[in-house]
Amino acid sequence: MIEAAATVFCREGFAGANIDLIAAEAGVSRQTVYNHHRDKESLLVAVVREITERCNARAFSVLATFPDHPHDLQADLTAFAVRLNRNCLCDRDGRFLRRLLQNEGERYPELFSDWRENGPARVWDALAARFARLAHAGWLEIDDPDAAARQFLALTSSDLQLPLIFGDRLSEDDLEQASARAVRMFLRAYARRN
Amino acid sequence: MIEAAATVFCREGFAGANIDLIAAEAGVSRQTVYNHHRDKESLLVAVVREITERCNARAFSVLATFPDHPHDLQADLTAFAVRLNRNCLCDRDGRFLRRLLQNEGERYPELFSDWRENGPARVWDALAARFARLAHAGWLEIDDPDAAARQFLALTSSDLQLPLIFGDRLSEDDLEQASARAVRMFLRAYARRN
DNA sequence: ATATTTTTAGACAGTGTTGTCTAAATCGTC
DNA sequence: GACGATTTAGACAACACTGTCTAAAAATAT
Helix, strand or coil: CHHHHHHHHHHHHHHHCCHHHHHHHHCCCHHHHHHHCCCHHHHHHHHHHHHHHHHHHHHHHHHCCCCCCCCCHHHHHHHHHHHHHHHHHCCHHHHHHHHHHHHHCCCCHHHHHHHHHHCHHHHHHHHHHHHHHHHHCCCECCCCHHHHHHHHHHHHHHHHHHHHHCCCCCCHHHHHHHHHHHHHHHHHHHECCC | CHHHHHHHHHHHHHHHCCHHHHHHHHCCCHHHHHHHCCCHHHHHHHHHHHHHHHHHHHHHHHHCCCCCCCCCHHHHHHHHHHHHHHHHHCCHHHHHHHHHHHHHCCCCHHHHHHHHHHCHHHHHHHHHHHHHHHHHCCCECCCCHHHHHHHHHHHHHHHHHHHHHCCCCCCHHHHHHHHHHHHHHHHHHHECCC
């Protein structure tokens, strides 16, 4: 039901979503929706909490697959970037979160204040720490790991944003290509000069 | 009036914006709004056309200030990035366009099909050509200028997205810092190796 | 099988919005 | 100042949505 609400909120926006649609999507009656959630707004809050938690969890589970001891740095980082794109940035939850942030972030900042502190900030920190470790191990030359982490993420998803916004279907190949381009550029900047 | 409609559509979203608000914002009566535009949707179309045109014009006017003959490449590119951020990415029109794309891009792709062809694509091409020229002149080493142009834009705006979404006030200093970071990284990757 | 809880369909009032209409007021132009 | 065009305020019907209510139905537990 949270699931259905997420789908509809994502598709229609908060103002555009109506409870009947959500109920239909969930396969329950409208009354049941009101039975579980006081009103539309508290339903939104529940949905946001659920989705942000799931996104965070997924992000950290992908972070755990970071190539700490790379065999082929370029290939390993690319595979990592692909996982990031597939499981965090390009999936339905990621799209939902981005869209909702864009829509309601300015109006209801408190809705996302929790996510803001525990989401991107923590992910950036964790990723920065990984890069710093790679630098320490001699794979990279990085002066500002925090900036590098943010840059890695920005590069990784940038080529996919536009198709994603227009609802184009992203092939596995697109993901690979975009990720490979990002990593190539990242390593050009930060790989140890020989 | 288009102006007022843009402001309200941007603030409230399409579904959330009501004509009375737009009329009030424009300082005219509701009837006058209907006098100039058939209905809410055609008003949106007019607004989108106006804003995309203005964004494009502004983008190309900033592109015209690209440092083709740089004195200090790093400083000149940074200044260029600042102009890009201030006049295209972080201004009200840029925010409006991003938000509207995120909201309605998937539902009404035809609304933006014109922008999609003549906006980002052309800007990327133009920027790529500039970078290619800089490479040819010996300033840069770039294998794929198109990718480099997209990466430059992604890096330039990435650190500003989140504050922008939450409506934080961006100081001139933030703009400078973010742009400088982006250019530093860009040049680490693509500056001619000595 | 019976009791208890939950769900359902439908009706309902209240509210907000859209788009139309009208008669008065305001404006620009001669 | 007079005339044609435009704008205005306000009323209006039509519609959609929210959130509540009820009595029947279904599911669950005992």
